Amino acid sequence: MLSVRDVTTSLGGQRILDGISVDVAEGRLGVLFGPNGAGKSTLFRCIIGAQKHTGEVSIDGESIRSWRTEAIARAIAYVPQDHATTFSFLVRDIVLMGRNPQRGGVFGPRTSDVEAAHYALERLSLLHLADRSFTTLSGGQRQLVLIARALAQNARFLLFDEPTASLDFGNQMLVWETIRSLVDEGHGALVCTHDPNHALWFADDAVVLNKRGSVLATGGAADVIDAARVNDLYACAATLGMIGLRRVVVPGLVKVPG
Numbered sequence: 001m002l003s004v005r006d007v008t009t010s011l012g013g014q015r016i017l018d019g020i021s022v023d024v025a026e027g028r029l030g031v032l033f034g035p036n037g038a039g040k041s042t043l044f045r046c047i048i049g050a051q052k053h054t055g056e057v058s059i060d061g062e063s064i065r066s067w068r069t070e071a072i073a074r075a076i077a078y079v080p081q082d083h084a085t086t087f088s089f090l091v092r093d094i095v096l097m098g099r100n101p102q103r104g105g106v107f108g109p110r111t112s113d114v115e116a117a118h119y120a121l122e123r124l125s126l127l128h129l130a131d132r133s134f135t136t137l138s139g140g141q142r143q144l145v146l147i148a149r150a151l152a153q154n155a156r157f158l159l160f161d162e163p164t165a166s167l168d169f170g171n172q173m174l175v176w177e178t179i180r181s182l183v184d185e186g187h188g189a190l191v192c193t194h195d196p197n198h199a200l201w202f203a204d205d206a207v208v209l210n211k212r213g214s215v216l217a218t219g220g221a222a223d224v225i226d227a228a229r230v231n232d233l234y235a236c237a238a239t240l241g242m243i244g245l246r247r248v249v250v251p252g253l254v255k256v257p258g
């Protein structure tokens with residue numbers, strides 16, 4: 001279990017997160033839902049130790065505050081919101097980078113690392129792109145490559161920051177289905193999303209943040225993300241229609257909980 005307890009942080013002299021607590025359990029898919037600027041990305045950075053904070057992040061009851069970066073990366077894989085690389089790394093090398101925390105030292109990749117990267121590419125049907133430059137890929141393909149890198153990392157817990165932003169509907173579903181299947185295989189995931197439908201379709205649990213960076217609600221996704229709450233957060237009557245999409249099922253593609 002990855003546990004976040006009472007995490008509070010400030011940026012530029014301003015309180016950004018205020019006493020956030022969230023659990024990420026293996027075999028559970030949680031979503032982090034909240035308006036722009038609520039602090040979702042900042043919370044991810046706190047969790048992986050990239051942002052100073054008070055409160056505690058622990059794994060199986062052990063605080064990870066003093067863990068080295070590599071040790072954290074062996075336990076937690078983070079897929080950032082938008083990865084604009086200016087270097088034209090090959091896709092296979094980007095995915096192989098996911099093995100760095102496992103390798104340690106300065107030695108080159110072991111056979112097992114190459115195999116893990118190959119498996120991750122194969123799992124996400126990306127083998128045909130393995131020798132393409134990352135910079136030449138579409139946004140959806142890049143996102144899938146970053147998920148493959150996280151898969152190669154073989155961490156117990158996966159953090160995704162808006163993994164379907166800018167993707168077409170088909171790729172949104174592919175990404176969510178991939179995350180869901182990784183969770184069903186035993187990973188724990190926390191996914192930041194702006195789409196209440198995605199939360200209802202795919203997530204088990206939800207944490208709703210308000211724009212002041214504190215928890216508005218936490219619990220089962222369908223219990224805490226409903227029309228009233230979405231309307232309250234965004235003051236938008238159209239949210240009722242969006243929530244209605246929950247009942248639209250693409251056969252064999254979208255799993256609707258319950």
Ligand SMILES: Nc1ncnc2c1ncn2[C@@H]1O[C@H](COP(=O)(O)OP(=O)(O)OP(=O)(O)O)[C@@H](O)[C@H]1O
Pocket residue numbers: 011012016034035036037038039040041042043
């Ligand atoms: N370096 C910084 N200095 C000052 N304020 C910052 C800094 N980085 C982020 N912020 C502020 O922190 C707040 C939270 O930002 P964050 O990116 O975590 O929000 P978010 O919920 O992920 O937003 P979005 O949904 O738009 O991606 C925002 O108000 C942002 O302007």
